[in-house]
Amino acid sequence: MAQDWTTSDLALVLALPAGPRPGERLQAALRDAIRQDVLGDGDALPATRELAAELGVARGTVVHVYEQLGAEGYLVARAGGRTRVSSRAVPPRGRAQPRPAAAPRGADLRPGVPDLRRFPAGDWAWAYARAVRSAGSHDLDYGDGRGHPTAREAVAGHLRRVRAAATDADHVVLCQGFAQGLALLLPVLAARGVRVLAVEDPGDRAVDDAVRAAGIELAPLPLDAHGLRTELLHESGAHAVLVTPAHQSPTGVVLSASRRLELVEWATRSAAWIIEDDYDSEFRYDRQPLGALQGLAPDRVILVGSASKAHAPGVRIAWMAVPGELVDDLATRRIAADRGGPVIDQLAFAALLESGRHDKHVRTMRGVYAARRAIVLQTLARVSPGLTMTGLVAGFHGVLRLPPGVPEDEVVAAAADASLRVTGLAAFTRHRRDLPPALVLGFGDIDDEAVVEAIQRLASVIAAAGGGVLSRER
Template sequence: MAQNWTTSDLALALALPPGRRPGEQLQTALRDAVRQGVLDDGDALPSTRELAAALGVARGTVVHVYEQLGAEGYLVARPGGRTRVSSRAVPPGGTPPSPPAAAPAGADLRPGISDLRRFPADDWAWAYARAARGAGSHDLDYGDGLGHPAAREAIAGHLRRIRAASTDADHVVLCQGFAQGFALVLPALAARGARVLAVEDPGDRGVDAAAAAAGMELAPIPVDAHGIRTDLLDRAGAHAVLVTPAHQSPTGVVLSASRRVELVEWAGRSGGWIIEDDYDSEFRYDRQPIGAVQGLAPDRVVLIGSASKTHAPGVRVAWMAIPGELIDDVAARRIAADRGGPVIDQLAFAALLQSGRHDRHVRTMRGVYSARRAVVLQTLDRISPGLTLTGLVAGFHGVLRLPSGVREEGVVAAATDASLRIAGLAAFTRHRRDLPPALVLGFGNIDDEAVVEAILRLGDVIAAATPRR
C-alpha cells in the first residue's frame, strides 16, 4: 500500500554510498530504494526543500535528482501534488527497469549544448497532445515545403516580437535544424551567381561541407572585438556571408552597431546575401536580446533560428525568415530533400509559442545559465585570478585564454585524459595563426555542482601544463 514518507523516515531509509558527490549519492540511493522495494509503487516523497534540509544538501541538488529520476521513469511529479514513485518503476514480478543508456563519460564542457536535464518534457507532452488532437486529416498530408501555415504564423509573430525581425508567415520556411536550412539556402544562392561565401574566422567549421557541396569557395574573414571585419568583404570578393551577430561563435563578441550598418550597406551595394545564424540570441544577460540584422534588410538577409539551444538539439524544429525572391526555390529544394517537414512537431512548437510556455522556459533557463556563469567565474577566480573567461554577455559558453607558454593542444589532450569533454579555440579557426591559445568553455550541459568539480579539475590540468618560471 502506498504511503506518505516523512522526511526523517526517508533520510534514515536511504543508504547514501560514500565517496561521491551528494547529487550522485542521493540519486543512487533513491534508485536502489525503488528497485529493492524500500519505496513502493505510489509512495509519496518529501518535498525537495524538506529532504534537502534533512540531508544537509542544496535544494537544487534534490530538485535535479527528482527531475533525473522522473526522466528515467522511477518518479512522477504532478503539478500541485507530491512527487511519487512511478507505478511503472518496478513491473509485476519485481524485475527492475533497464538502466538508462549510459551517457558519454566525462564532465561536459563542450560549447553549444544546452542543459538537457532541464528539457521541459511536460510542456512538450502537453503540446504534442494538443497538436495531435487539433490536427485535421488535411494537415497530415505531404506539405508544400514551406511548413504548416499555423506554425509559420506563430513563428513569424515570435520573430517580430522577440527578434525585431521584419517578416510574416509568407516569408517563413520551416526546416529541421540550422544545418538543413543552411544546406537548402546555399544552392539557391549559388543558382543566383553566388560563388564565394565569407565566413567568420574563428567560426563554425561545421558549415564547410555544405559550402563545398553547393560549389562555393570559402573566404575566411577575421573577427575582432567588434565582430566580423566587414571592411574586408569586398576585398574577399564575397557574394554571401555567414554571420553570428548576436553572440559570435565562438568568441562571444557582439557585432557592433557600426559593423551592422556596414554589413547591410555591403549587401545593398554589392547585391550580396547575408545568412544570419541566430543560434542563442535569447540568452542575453546584460540587456534585452539585440534585434536581428534581418530587421534592417529583410530583402538581403536569410535569418535562421532553431529550438536546439532553447530546448534541446533533439528537437528538430527550425525556421528561416527568407527574402521573397528565394521562397519558391528553397521550398522546392525542401520537397526534393524530404517531402516536407514533420507537421505535428511544427504544430507542437507553435502551441508552446502561443501558450507562453516557450517564453517561460527561456526565462527560466536564462536565470539558470546566468547563475551557472557566476559559479564558473567564482571557481576560476579561486583557481587563479589570472584565468579570465570572455564572451559572456549571452549564451552558455565563453573563451578561456590560457597562460603564457601553455600549449593549447596539450591542455585539450590532458583534459580528455582527465575525463573532461572540452574544445580548443584552434578547432574553430581556418587561416588564423595570430590567436592566443585558448579553450572554448561551455557550461550549458552540466549542473552547478558538477561544473565546480570540472573547473577545479581543469585548473589542475592547466597548472600542470604551465611552465615554471
C-alpha cells in the same frame, strides 16, 4: 522480449528443403534457430497441428521433434500452454554478449549544448497532445514545402516580437535544424550567382562541407573586438556572408552597431546576401537581446534560427525568415528533400509558442545559465585568478585564455585524460594561426555542483601544463 511465433513466420524461418526424413531436418532446423538466437529464450512455438499443416508434414513428426528438443533442454512444454524455447537452452553461438555498463562521460564542457536535464518534457507532451487533437485529416497529407501555415504564423509572430524581425508567415520556411536550412539555402544562392561565401574566422567549421557541396568557395575573414572585419568584404570577392552578429561563435564578440550598418550597406550596394545565424541570442544577460540584423534589411538578410539551444538539439525544429524572391525555390527544395517535414512536430512547436510555454522556458533557462555563469567566474577567481573568460554576454559558453607558453593541444589532451570534455579554440579556426591558445568552454549541459569541480580540475590541468606557474602565482 519473448514473442509468439505464427506458423507462417516460423515456416519462413525454417524453410525446410525437400527430401527424406523430414523429422530430422525439422529437428536440426529448430535446434539451429535456437542456437543462432533466431528463436530466443521464452519464444512460443506454434501448435503442432498448425506447424505440421504449414510445413506439409505429419503432425506426429512435429510432436516427436518437440518432444526430442524438450528432452535435450531446448524446449519446455507446460500443460495447457504453448511450447516455448527454454530459458536454460544452450547459449547460442554468436549471441552478442551483454555490454558492460557505460563509463561515466565525465564533465561535459563542450560549447553549444544546452542543459538537457532541464528539457521541458511536460510542456512538449502537452503540445504534442494538443497538436494531434487539433490536426485535421487535411493536415496529415504531404504538406507545404514552407511548413505548416499555423506553425509559420506562430514562428513569424515570435520573430517579430522577440527578435524585432521584419517578416510574416509568407516569408518563413521551416526546416529540421540549422544544418538542413543551410543545405537548402546554399544551392538556391549558388543558382543566383553566389560563388564565394565569407565566413568568420574563427567560426563554426561544421558548415564548411555544406558550402563546398554547393559549389561555393569559402572566404574566411578575421574578427576583432567589434566583430567581423566588414571592411574586408569587398576585397574578399564574396557574394554572401555567414555571420553570428548577436553572439559570435565561438568568441562571443557582439557585432558593433557601426559594423552592422556597414554589413547591411555592403549587401545592399553589392546585391549580396547575409545569412544571419541566430543560434543563441535569446540567452543574453547584460540587457535585452539585440534585435536581429534581418530587421534592418529584410530583402538582403536570411535569418536562421532553431530550437536546438532553447530546448535540445534532438528537437529538429528550425526556421528561416527569407526575402520573398527565395521562398518558392526553398520550398521546392524542401519538398524534394523530405516532402515537407513533420507536420505534427511543427504544430507542437507552434502550440508552445502560442501558449507562452516556450517564452517561460527561455526565461527560466536564462536565469539558470546566468547563475551558472556566475559560478564559473567565481570558481575561476578562487582557484586560478590568473585565468579569465571572455565572450559571456550571452549564451552558455565563453573563451578561456590560456597563459603564455601553455600549449592548447596539450591542455585539451590532458583534460580528456582527466575526464573533462573541452574544445580548443583551434578547432574553430580556418586560416588564422595568430590566435593565442584558448579553450572554448561550455557550461550548458552540466549542473552547478559539477561545474565547480570541473573548473577546479581544469585549473589543475592548466597549471600542470604550465609547469605549475599558476599555482605559484596564487
